[in-house]
Amino acid sequence: MSSSADIRSRGKALRKQTKSTKQSMLVGGLTLVVFLVLWELLPTIGVLNRVLIPTLTDTIWGLGQLVSGGYWWEDLGSTLSSVVIAWTIGVTFGITMGVTLGTSPFIRTAITPYAIALQALPKIVLAPVLIGALGFGSQSKIAIAVAICFFPVWINTMVGLALPSAAEFTFMKSLNASRVQVFRKLQLPSSVPIVLVGMKHAMLLSFTGVLVAEILSSASNGLGKLVKEFSLQLNMPLSLAVITVVLTIAVSLVSIMDVLERKVVFWSESERGKNS
């Protein structure tokens, strides 16, 4: 079973190893300028349809209109609170399941086939059924997000608890450590870094789940609904403005998680560099 969070953590490790030089900053800056100029120019001179792909200035104007309009704060609050609530529930649930099912190697082996099947199920297909069962409100949003986001936390907790090598377990045993001691002094410290990576991934999935629920169930509010409505009205500047807001929130949420991760697992920074 491949733990997706393991792959997701690679970006940060790589970014840390990469040093930017004068040359690379020049290339990056030039690309950005070319991109922005093309974005402004192509719709203006008619190569791209300006109704469908608004120019840069149109988008900035849309962003201003969105922020100055009072209506969207409710949507923003609704999306953010649902994401955070769902994430909290999902993480709690995931860690609980991981610890209860993962501490014993026997049970872990027994349920692995089910875990693989659950991983293979694109859990987002449950969204319509959950909306049908729970209605259009924030409950169904949260339920969908929890259904999607608890999984990496669960798997990573199980993987993390099994991370110490056989020799380390034998060593603990030879020191006459109890089950609880093995868990607290060996399994827990080694699992925290990987559980945190799972929690970070869960944040993205929780956000995804909430957005899908909002796009799917037309009666609720939220940023997902805003994008859908604006796109249906072909009000593309505003649509792109909301997407910009979503991207900003998503990147900030993950950055916050990165900072937390650095603070909590200061000891494993070099370890992970070696493993990944």
Next chain:
Amino acid sequence: MSKSTLSTTKVTLEDPQKKKKKFSPYWITAALFPIIMLTWYVITEIRVLHPILMPGPEAVLKAVPKVFGSETFVMHATRTLTEIVGGFALGATVGFILGLLLGSSNVLRAAYLPVLSAMEAVPTVIIAPLLIAWLGFGFEGKIVQAAFACFYAVFITTLSGLALANANSVSLMQSLGASKIQTLLKLRIPSALPVIFGGLQLGATIAIIGAIVSEFVGADAGLGFLLLRYRSSYDTPSAWVLIFCFLAIGIATYLIISLAEKKIVFWRAAAITRPDLEKK
């Protein structure tokens, strides 16, 4: 890596004498299945939820011939599979090429990695309504959505895999006068392959999700479209049949990629069967 860690559980915390007496954990696996089915049956029998919302196993079984028998089912299934395969192929190709480009040039890597790696935080579903406005309700938008969702996993694993090549092997290649391309083809890509397959495995899962989500947002055909239609006509048993179809698609994809990995990265098969050797 987690593949190995999960299966190492067999070696940990056991002493060899006990091992013979112990019965296999897979008996529990087998025993769990009827228990899960029974729980499902009991829950629906005592009507925790209205049967329209949560049908029992027998109702779902009864719906199977109806769903598979309908004339349009094959059309819808073909459509969804096309979107998944097309989106995955496109996304994986783009991700692989981007990974190669950034992996072979330090300048490009330092210039573009910060922007590209922000992709790991982005809930890609947000562009689904936009893609429908741009590309319509057909399969093109779904392919783009699936590709956009999954390219990052392949890109980042390719990039980090390329850095894995043993430094000694690289200098050996250089001392034999190998060109940059030869080093890439014969050393760096092969040593990156195990990691890349991890990315492909994850990417395929995400591509499936991308295709389904964009069908949910708006489509004129496909299994996701069909699922929404069954739901809105309160034919929930049929909707559950489709959910199991997606489970089957997910498992099949997982198995196909694992099989491809075993064939292509054959030298790693030994490490997988003896995960304890791999661990340091």
